[in-house]
Amino acid sequence: MTPKDVNVSAVQEHFKSPDPMIPYSARVTDIKPEAYAIATYGLMFVDEKIRAGYQFMPGQFNMIYLPGIGEVPISISSDPGDPERLGHTIRYAGNVTRAISRLQVGDIVGIRGPYGSAWPVERMRGQDLCIVTGGIGLAPLRPLIYTLIRRRSEFGRVILLYGARTPNDMVYVDEFPDWETKGIQVHTTVDRADEHWKGHVGVVPMLFYHIRLDPKQTTVVTCGPEIMMRFVIYEALARRIPKDRIYISMERTMKCGVGFCGHCQFGPVFVCKEGPVFSYAQVEPFFGLEDF
C-alpha cells in the first residue's frame, strides 16, 4: 500500500470525523460454492489497520458495496473468533449479488460495518439451544455455531434443525460432520428429495417432532423466511418456550445500515439498528401482520 492510497486517508478521516457511509476495500481471498446460486466469499480488508481493528458479533451484518452497481446488507457468516478473515455467504438474487457472482479471487469489494444486533450469547449460557433454520438462513447462524463450539462447555445441548427446498439448496453440509463431533446435534430435512436423499422430507418446523425440548432451559433461535419463522415460533410456543427465549433474525431492505434511510422500519424498530436479531417478545405485536 502506498502512502497515497486513499484508504489510509479514509481511515484517518474515519477516526477524526466518522462518515458512516464510507466503505473500506476488502479483497476476495477465496470463493467456495455452497449450493445452487450460493457461494461463500472469504474477504480480507486491504488496510491493515482496519483489518486489525475490525470485530463483530455473531448475527451482525455488513454492507457490501460494488462500485457502479450498488450496496447490499449481508450477514456475516464466518467465525467471530477470527475477524480478520471475514466470510459472507451470498445467494445471487438481485442486481448487486448477481454482480458479486462475477467476482474472482483477488477482486475488491467495499465493506462497511459491522451493523445491527447480535445473537445474545451471554444470555444463552447454561441453556439448551435449538437452532432452527432453512436454506441460506443458516448463514447468520454459523458465527453463533462457531462461538458455541468454541465455548461448548458453557452451554447445554445444542440442536440444529436445518431444512432446504432440495438437497442441492443446503449450505455448509460439508461442515456438519465436524459440528456433530464437536457436540452439535444436526437434524436435516428437505421439502423435495432427490434420488440420493435418505433423510427426512417435510418442512423445517416438522423436525420439532423428532426432538424433545426442556421448556425450563431452552432457547430457540431461528432465521429464515418469515413464514417459516412463524411456524417455528408456533412450535416453540407449543412446547412452552418463553417468548423472550425465542430469537429471530429479520430481513428488510436497507440503504444505509445506520438508521437514516428508513427503509428497514418494522413498526417501532429499525431492523438495521435494533435488529436484525430480536426476541419474539419484542416483535410479537407486529410479527405476522399482513404487509407490515
Next chain:
Amino acid sequence: MANTAPNIGSQICISKDYLQPIFEALRKRNYRLIGPTLGEGAIVLDEIQETWDLPMGWTDQQQPGTYRLAQREDRSLFGYVVGPHSWKRYLYPPVQELLEVERRKDGISAQPIPQDVTRYAFIGVRPCDLSAIAIQDRVFMGGPHQDPHYRARRREVFILAVNCTRPGGTCFCVSLHTGPKAAAGFDLSLTELEDVLLVEIGSEMGKEAISAVSWRPAGAFELQAARQLLAEAENHMGRKLDTHHLPDLLYQNLEHRRWDLLDKRCLSCGNCTQVCPTCFCSDMVEISDLRGQKAKRVRLWDSCFSLHFSHVHGGNIRPSIRSRYRQWLTHKLAFWFDQFGQIGCVGCGRCITWCPVGIDLTEETRAIQMEGTK
C-alpha cells in the same frame, strides 16, 4: 432608542423598516438568506435579498387538496403560513452526492464529495417548522451514527422565527404544542404587529444581528397585542388532532377497516412525504460511468409510498396502498414515539393541503378514534 445590545431572552420592538438592515447584517456575516417568496403559484422558499422579496401583502388559502394565493388588504410581511417547501430541503437536500468512488487495482477509493457549506439564514421559520427541525436533528444527530453533512450545515444555520398570528385552514400546531408561538431553538423570533415587529432575542448571534438597528424595549401595549393575536390564533386552527393515547390507539388498530377505505382513496403519489418537514427516508443510488470504473453514490429523498421502497428479494413487503398508507401514518403518529421519544408530526398541515385527493390525517385519526378498536 437604546445603545446597548438587548439581552438574550428579552423582547424588543423594532420598526418594520429595520428588517432590511438585519438582513444586511446577516449577509455581511456570510449568511445566505432563504425565506418565503412568491413562486410557482405558491409561497415557496428561495433566496431572498431584501424585504421586498417577501410576499408582502399576500396570503394563502389552504384546505384539503387545495392551495390558493390571495391578496391581503394590508401590507403584512408574514400574513400567510407554510407552503409546499420546508427547511429540510436545505439541511437535508433532496439530492445529495455523498461519495465519489473509483475502482483501482489496490482498492476502492471512496472520497466524500465536498458538500454545500453555505451558511444559511432561515428567514421566517414558523414554530411548527422549528419543531420539525428539532425532530430531524434527533434523526440525523441523535443516534449512535451521525450524518456529518447534516450536522455541518445545521451548526451554521441562523434562524429567524416568525410566530403565527393567522393560522391556515389545515394548521393544527396547537394540538401538538408546537405553535403558534416559537418556544425555543431560534436566534430571533418575530411577532408581526400592525406597525412594529416585536422581537425576542434567542441567542448571541441573534443579539449580534439586531445590534445593527435601533430598538426599544417592548412596551405593555405591544406585549399585550402580541399575546392577544397569538391567543386568537390558537382558537383559529383549521384542524385539530387529539393526541391522547395516540401511539396505543394506532398500535391497537393496525387492522382497522379505515385502512381499507384509505386503500381506495390514496393515490400513493408520495406528495405528503415530500412536503412533510419531518419525513427523512432516503434512497441511495449509484451513478456510474460507462466502464464502471468511476461512480457516485447519491442520496435521494425517498417515500414509503413507492412500491420499491420495501423491496426485498422475492417481492415487496408492502404491496398494497393500504399497507403503505398505514406505514406512513403509524410511523408518524405512533412508532416515532418509540424511535425518537416524540411524535413525528408537528401540525403544519402540509400533507393535508398537498394531498391531491385531500386525505386529512386528522380526520383519519379521528375516524379510528371514534370507531374504537377494530
